[in-house]
Amino acid sequence: MDKKIKPNIPAYFYWSATIALIIVFLIVGRSILVPLAWAVLFSFLLVPLVIFLEKHGWKRPLAILTSLILFLIIIGALFYFLGSQVVAISSELPSITGKLSVYINDVKDFVESHLNIIPQGSDLQKILVGQAEKMASFFLKHVTTIGQTLMYVFLMPVFVYFLLYYRELPAKFVRERYRDRENRESVSHVFFKIQKMIEKYLVGVLWLTATTAVMDFIVLISLGVNYALFFAVMIALLNLIPYVGNLIAMIVVVGYALLTSDSLLVPLLTLGLLWVANILQENMVRPWLVGSSTKINAFIVLISVIVGGMVWGVSGMVLFIPIVGVVKIILEEVPTLRPFAVFLSDTGKVTEEEEPEKPDTGNEES
Template identity: 35%
Template sequence: MQKARNSNIVRIAALLLAGVLLVHIMSEAQLILLPLAWALFISLLILPVTQWLEKKVPRPAAIISVLIIVTALIGLVLYILSFQIVGLLRDAPAVTNKLNDWILSFQEIGEETLGVTNETIAQQVSSSLSGIFSNSLIMLRNSLFSAFQTLTLISVIPLYIFFMLYYRDLFYDGFLGLAKNYRTKASDIISKVNDVVQQYMVGLMGVTVIIGILFYIVLTLLGINYALFFAVLLAVFNLVPYIGVIVASLVVILYTIATTDTLFYPVAVLVALWFIQLVENNLITPYILGSQVRLNPMAALIAIFVGGNIWGVSGMILFIPLLGVLKVVFDEFEELKPIALLLGDYRNQQEVKGKEPTEEL
């Protein structure tokens, strides 16, 4: 009994050590692993289109054609958004002056209701602005390095995508060769992982487009300037579950406060964004994504924070499907099923149990 207990302790310690080592490697090798992760998910996303084109043209031509189409679509969106961004920057001084007027109004309210003098409030605001300014300098310095990293990622990802799609048969055979003792199970795992990631990414893109259109319609009807830019901002930040849309909504609401004369429009924007999020969480996402990833909210939230700490915003987006992939793998091994149980959604597990046939007595 003591020997078995010691063996379990050693096994748990080895797993914890492997986990810490894996996190360290992912953090230190970010420039290598991050573009590979993005390339893998994008490759699975465009794989069906590539396979369809390969029936008509050779594989290299099919892959290059799809990459050109995707790049052209992204370039078109960025080109249209550039006009919105230029206009937004042109209006920045007016927006800043309006925010200063709001600060002065709050100063007067604070002096009348709380007895706090303007000098005290001004000192607090000044110290806060000083802190923001110093932090901004640090962020600017870090952004220069981040810009280099971003350019590196953007230039490398298409190459990774091309080689992953071109040599996918070779990678598949090589993986099965490494797992020759579990060839059938390995093939089944690859098929399930491919289905989960592919359906999740396609569904996620569909949800993003629908949400972006709804945001654009609402902001346009409310007469908010640069509605297209803010709609794209909200849709993109919506890719980060639970957190992203809150941050983007605050930006839109602050801009609305600074560019309107009444509180009606900020309140209307807040209510409209909340209603769209309610519809998205309860109708759009469950209908399109279903339960492909099948993670419980707590596991998803932890994945977001861990991913953000390791890979930044990219980690917040990528770690949800990555954790879903791990759950699919864990489900295939009896020893790892308890971990899959911890990651899974209780409601989905109850549905699965309800479908299991009862044993005959």
């Protein structure tokens, strides 16, 4: 009898196909997955307050709604402050554009006198203005992306409510799905590690954001830069995007200082001090507050930011870091996949965390 010969397909083909399908799924389902991912993070942020209210006799729906309203008020106040400051800064545009024209003419004169290049008419000015317009178009494109992301805000409160209301479902699922004690404890341990990682990550991010805002505010206010609080908050928020966000924020702040100051000393000092603050944040504060939670090496963090930006835009640049942290934990618990976890690790080792004797089911989330 003729034996059927099965095609010998390399294992890397299956892995490549799986990764490709996951990326396609993330892109196609971004309209739901992005607000859902944000909702998961926000639910972890709000669950301590919800549990506190429940322990003091509040019904769960009322505790969740109260926590959500307080959270939305804080977020709304933050965006109102940022928006009002942007409107105030836009009133200075005539003087800023006038100063920009002066700098363009200075550059033109420098080129003519030192490089023996005589631009025809205002060609140099047209070139620089054209490049500025391209940069503005690029910025507006990403602002539009942010605006589209903000549209997801209408879905987030709904997702957060149900995630908090049904937060015991993962534990119940594990109990029903895995009847034998060994498998049940193993899966419960994975859920516990993911929960603790996200909690530590959120606390670290909050402290990092606050520390960044305070440090940069002190720098900017000491140099006499206008709207110091606004720019400090902007830098802190953009700093949520590792490597890329802080660079964009520094360009904006230094550019504003250059166009609104009478002396070059102020923008130079602004650049220098913000750069020093950034070095301290990236090499001391971030590894201590945030890096210890996800335990992902810097190269994987950078790749996560790039891929996240390609797949989910600005939201992906922030969300993919904890997502990769979750993936790393899952890989650590599967013996055949553990080498991949080592590849993601910042130490090249797979670390184990001890599970508490009685984990608080009130903190478990979906």
